[in-house]
Amino acid sequence: xxxxxxxxxxxxxxxxxxxxxxxDIKDAALMAMAEALDVSRSLIIxxxxxxxxxxxxxxxxxxMLKRLAVDDAKIDGMIAGIRSVVALKDxxxxxxxxxxxxxxxxxxxxxxxxxxxxxIFESRPDVVPQIMSLCLKSGNGVVFxxxxxxxxxxxxxxxxxxxxxxxxxxxSSFVMIETREDVNTILSLNDCIxxxxxxxxxxxxxxxxxxxxxxxxxxxxxxxxxxxxxxADLGKAWEVTLDSKIQYPAVCNAMETLLVNRRVADRFxxxxxxxxxxxxxxxxxxxxxxxxxxxxxxxxxxxxDTEYNDYILSVKVxxxxxxxxxxxxxxxxxxxxxxxxxNPQNMSYFINNVDSADVFVNASTRFADGFRFGKGAxxxxxxxxxxxxxxxxxxxxxxxxxxxxxxxxxxxDYVGDGARPFKHISNDKRLEVR
Amino acid sequence: xxxxxxxxxxxxxxxxxxxxxxxDIKDAALMAMAEALDVSRSLIIxxxxxxxxxxxxxxxxxxMLKRLAVDDAKIDGMIAGIRSVVALKDxxxxxxxxxxxxxxxxxxxxxxxxxxxxxIFESRPDVVPQIMSLCLKSGNGVVFxxxxxxxxxxxxxxxxxxxxxxxxxxxSSFVMIETREDVNTILSLNDCIxxxxxxxxxxxxxxxxxxxxxxxxxxxxxxxxxxxxxxADLGKAWEVTLDSKIQYPAVCNAMETLLVNRRVADRFxxxxxxxxxxxxxxxxxxxxxxxxxxxxxxxxxxxxDTEYNDYILSVKVxxxxxxxxxxxxxxxxxxxxxxxxxNPQNMSYFINNVDSADVFVNASTRFADGFRFGKGAxxxxxxxxxxxxxxxxxxxxxxxxxxxxxxxxxxxDYVGDGARPFKHISNDKRLEVR
Numbered sequence: 019x020x021x022x023x024x025x026x027x028x029x030x031x032x033x034x035x036x037x038x039x040x041x042d043i044k045d046a047a048l049m050a051m052a053e054a055l056d057v058s059r060s061l062i063i064x065x066x067x068x069x070x071x072x073x074x075x076x077x078x079x080x081x082m083l084k085r086l087a088v089d090d091a092k093i094d095g096m097i098a099g100i101r102s103v104v105a106l107k108d109x110x111x112x113x114x115x116x117x118x119x120x121x122x123x124x125x126x127x128x129x130x131x132x133x134x135x136x137x138i139f140e141s142r143p144d145v146v147p148q149i150m151s152l153c154l155k156s157g158n159g160v161v162f163x164x165x166x167x168x169x170x171x172x173x174x175x176x177x178x179x180x181x182x183x184x185x186x187x188x189x190s191s192f193v194m195i196e197t198r199e200d201v202n203t204i205l206s207l208n209d210c211i212x213x214x215x216x217x218x219x220x221x222x223x224x225x226x227x228x229x230x231x232x233x234x235x236x237x238x239x240x241x242x243x244x245x246x247x248x249x250a251d252l253g254k255a256w257e258v259t260l261d262s263k264i265q266y267p268a269v270c271n272a273m274e275t276l277l278v279n280r281r282v283a284d285r286f287x288x289x290x291x292x293x294x295x296x297x298x299x300x301x302x303x304x305x306x307x308x309x310x311x312x313x314x315x316x317x318x319x320x321x322x323d324t325e326y327n328d329y330i331l332s333v334k335v336x337x338x339x340x341x342x343x344x345x346x347x348x349x350x351x352x353x354x355x356x357x358x359x360x361n362p363q364n365m366s367y368f369i370n371n372v373d374s375a376d377v378f379v380n381a382s383t384r385f386a387d388g389f390r391f392g393k394g395a396x397x398x399x400x401x402x403x404x405x406x407x408x409x410x411x412x413x414x415x416x417x418x419x420x421x422x423x424x425x426x427x428x429x430x431d432y433v434g435d436g437a438r439p440f441k442h443i444s445n446d447k448r449l450e451v452r
Numbered sequence: 453x454x455x456x457x458x459x460x461x462x463x464x465x466x467x468x469x470x471x472x473x474x475x476d477i478k479d480a481a482l483m484a485m486a487e488a489l490d491v492s493r494s495l496i497i498x499x500x501x502x503x504x505x506x507x508x509x510x511x512x513x514x515x516m517l518k519r520l521a522v523d524d525a526k527i528d529g530m531i532a533g534i535r536s537v538v539a540l541k542d543x544x545x546x547x548x549x550x551x552x553x554x555x556x557x558x559x560x561x562x563x564x565x566x567x568x569x570x571x572i573f574e575s576r577p578d579v580v581p582q583i584m585s586l587c588l589k590s591g592n593g594v595v596f597x598x599x600x601x602x603x604x605x606x607x608x609x610x611x612x613x614x615x616x617x618x619x620x621x622x623x624s625s626f627v628m629i630e631t632r633e634d635v636n637t638i639l640s641l642n643d644c645i646x647x648x649x650x651x652x653x654x655x656x657x658x659x660x661x662x663x664x665x666x667x668x669x670x671x672x673x674x675x676x677x678x679x680x681x682x683x684a685d686l687g688k689a690w691e692v693t694l695d696s697k698i699q700y701p702a703v704c705n706a707m708e709t710l711l712v713n714r715r716v717a718d719r720f721x722x723x724x725x726x727x728x729x730x731x732x733x734x735x736x737x738x739x740x741x742x743x744x745x746x747x748x749x750x751x752x753x754x755x756x757d758t759e760y761n762d763y764i765l766s767v768k769v770x771x772x773x774x775x776x777x778x779x780x781x782x783x784x785x786x787x788x789x790x791x792x793x794x795n796p797q798n799m800s801y802f803i804n805n806v807d808s809a810d811v812f813v814n815a816s817t818r819f820a821d822g823f824r825f826g827k828g829a830x831x832x833x834x835x836x837x838x839x840x841x842x843x844x845x846x847x848x849x850x851x852x853x854x855x856x857x858x859x860x861x862x863x864x865d866y867v868g869d870g871a872r873p874f875k876h877i878s879n880d881k882r883l884e885v886r
Contacts, residue, residue: 021635031781034781034805034807035805037804038805039805040799094537112802113613114849117825117826119819119824119826121827123815123819125825125826128803132838133807133837163783170506170704192521195455195852207760209749211823212838213837213838227665227666230665231661231662231664231665233667233836233837235840249861253860254859254860257860257862258861258862259860261862261863261864265862265863265864265867266863269623286574288453299827301506310604345463346616347468358860365578365885366885369562369855369885370471370472370545370885371469371472373468373471373567374853375853375854376853376854376855376856377853377854377856378855378856378858379856379857379858380857380858380859380860380861381557381856381857381858381859381860381861381862382861382862382863384862384863385553385557385856385863387857390553390866390874391551391553391559392551392553392559392670392855392874392876392878403566403567403646403647403667403668403851404566404646404647404667404838404839404840404851405838405839405851406838406852407851407852407853408852408853408854409854415748416838417808417839418554418839418841418842419808419809419811419841419842420809420810420811420820420825420841421803421810421813421844422810422811422813422815422819423814423815424812424813424814424815424819425688425692425815426685426687426688426692426792426814426815426817427692427814427819428691428692428694428695428699428815428816428817428818429695429699429700429816429818429819429824431697433699440824442826443827449803451799451800451803451804
């Protein structure tokens with residue numbers, strides 16, 4: 019029994035107190051967090067400088083260094099993020115449904131926090147204020163484990179934030195652990211941690227998924243498709259395809275494979291090729307599309323299952339919307355897939371049959387994002403088939419409990435000969451217990 | 453690669469077709485299932501006779517034999533169950549929310565089936581028609597694996613039901629596997645099976661939970677409490693306590709531990725003891741309650757963590773509602789816990805702080821049940837903290853997808869200098885694509 023285990027067990031017990039806090043207390047704690055970041059800027063930037071120095075001496079790449087670096091502008095962003103969480107409606111204690119089982123026996127479904135959330139992340143220290151503020155507002159405790167390269171920054175941010183709230187809320191429901199071995203502790207505490215949110219590379223997320231029996235919210239891959247239908251408006255098709263590929267190729271909602279109906283291939287592909295070449299996109303083609311794509315190479319079988327996250331695109335010609343959908347369900351990652359069409363039947367078929375979190379019609383795959391979806395703050399993007407799917411906001415940190423309000427009713431009166439019947443009348447009653 | 457694996461992979465692919473079926477087709481298939489059971493009564497009872505004969509020769513207990521036996525009355529129940537699913541509203545394709553991200557760019561959250569459900573169950577062959585009808589109506593495929601002792605009955609029921617629908621829906625999305633080794637196959641197919649529903653003993657459910665990375669819907673224990681508060685109406689307390697313990701002690705929502713506030717212990721306990729003794733309940737007491745419970749024995753530490761499922765009760769005196777809640781959160785199984793009180797503060801405290809799926813006020817724990825909760829048909833009872841909690845009906849077989857309907861919008865117009873702002877206006881639009 020290490021100290022880490024008892025810290026986490028304690029966080030779980032304390033998180034139940036968070037669950038019962040009134041909104042004004044939680045909002046006061048959030049304002050204190052924002053304030054504390056503001057007055058601790060030099061402390062945070064100093065801690066970050068140590069991480070950056072270590073990272074440079076270890077030869078970390080430019081992109082990684084940029085993600086790791088914290089400056090005044092990034093702290094402004096963290097503060098604005100916390101303030102935006104204050105503005106979100108308190109999701110706890112909402113009556114989701116109500117039903118009179120009988121006179122004087124009413125069943126309420128009440129929203130409540132999940133409990134203790136484990137957040138395991140690589141670099142990007144802004145995860146700490148973002149997730150901690152979302153968890154506090156939704157009444158959940160958090161166990162953080164950050165990447166080694168950001169140790170000093172994460173520790174400083176966490177300490178500043180936790181100390182800021184320690185006189186307002188049960189702060190020991192927030193824990194940060196630092197050593198690599200402790201990741202295994204987190205993954206094994208399935209009686210204590212209710213949900214894991216991994217933030218990092220695909221390999222990282224897959225490792226977490228495969229090494230725990232705790233539910234994991236996230237996605238391990240983003241192999242997104244655009245299908246240009248026989249009845250596509252080609253003007254829209256060119257613009258949406260280009261944006262889906264090159265607007266930001268390094269992320270999970272960028273397109274990796276373009277499917278084109280054979281009836282428009284000759285009109286659509288040559289100009290598409292030209293646009294992609296102007297942006298230095300490497301194109302890998304199936305035999306049917308290759309003749310239309312000057313300078314392209316032939317795709318291998320592996321290409322259809324590859325997330326490039328780069329200026330590379332695979333292209334394939336299909337005969338029907340059914341073939342496109344079958345291909346997407348087989349080779350995609352159930353993340354985000356789009357159809358470009360003006361045909362209502364093909365639109366409906368695509369919407370009803372593509373088994374993905376996000377199914378788009380005549381819009382760029384790059385819209386798959388919590389902010390763009392109007393969620394305010396994003397917990398992550400999920401390709402799970404239960405609980406939360408697609409971009410997930412604070413609602414992904416909630417579950418419900420059933421509250422039955424009676425006057426001494428017993429089940430024996432409702433069973434057997436002469437049983438009293440249930441009424442089961444749904445209604446708009448609300449339970450007010452705060 | 454066994455045949456079982458390819459059958460299951462095929463079921464997964466075929467289940468996507470179920471997801472897109474119109475309601476009338478699914479209801480026609482359900483009516484055909486009910487009809488087929490009715491005309492196959494002798495076939496089913498004959499198959500069941502073989503299982504019963506084997507079971508008797510292997511010395512199976514009376515209770516198990518009763519659960520295994522299928523007679524005309526049980527078949528009537530199966531048929532009525534299927535017909536009640538016809539009456540349920542089609543849960544697929546509902547618009548759960550809608551939001552204009554911008555003019556002509558609308559995001560819909562649409563309910564859809566989870567995909568392929570794995571159902572692993574011990575005896576009770578009525579699971580087959582019950583779950584198959586719920587999955588068909590909700591557009592999910594199913595892989596069944598039943599207990600060895602019911603092999604003939606399960607096979608017969610499954611074949612009758614699948615054959616009945618094979619000209620109406622993609623019937624290969626329903627699979628039954630029979631050998632014990634194939635359970636491990638099911639548990640390992642996490643890329644293919646989206647949700648597991650185990651139905652059986654606690655040990656059985658726990659084995660499933662610990663041996664798969666597929667999400668599991670269920671509960672491994674039901675250690676339920678009744679807390680008799682200082683401000684309890686003792687008349688209600690006696691009735692509710694007795695019902696929670698003896699109305700049907702063998703099930704998960706029966707009370708196992710009674711907590712009593714010390715201020716009412718002397719008035720409440722002696723009569724409670726008398727009522728329990730009249731029903732031959734063995735009582736195990738903490739030192740504080742023991743003097744009030746004539747004929748009771750002293751409880752051991754293990755008693756507080758034991759699900760008896762029998763005419764046994766542990767009893768403990770506590771000083772405050774806070775102590776009661778702390779005890780329940782520590783020793784309970786987060787299933788169903790009740791408070792008996794007339795005090796609004798204690799009621800609120802209990803509701804907000806007990807971390808259980810079902811939290812009852814002045815009502816028997818035995819009300820925790822899908823039918824009593826008005827769900828029509830029950831998938832199971834879940835103590836999970838994500839997706840579905842408490843008694844779960846057909847809604848537990850559903851997830852959603854986000855459908856974005858655009859007119860060629862691209863993300864580049866919404867980022868950087870001069871970015872077009874999002875509108876994010878929630879509205880009542882509905883997507884009709886069936």
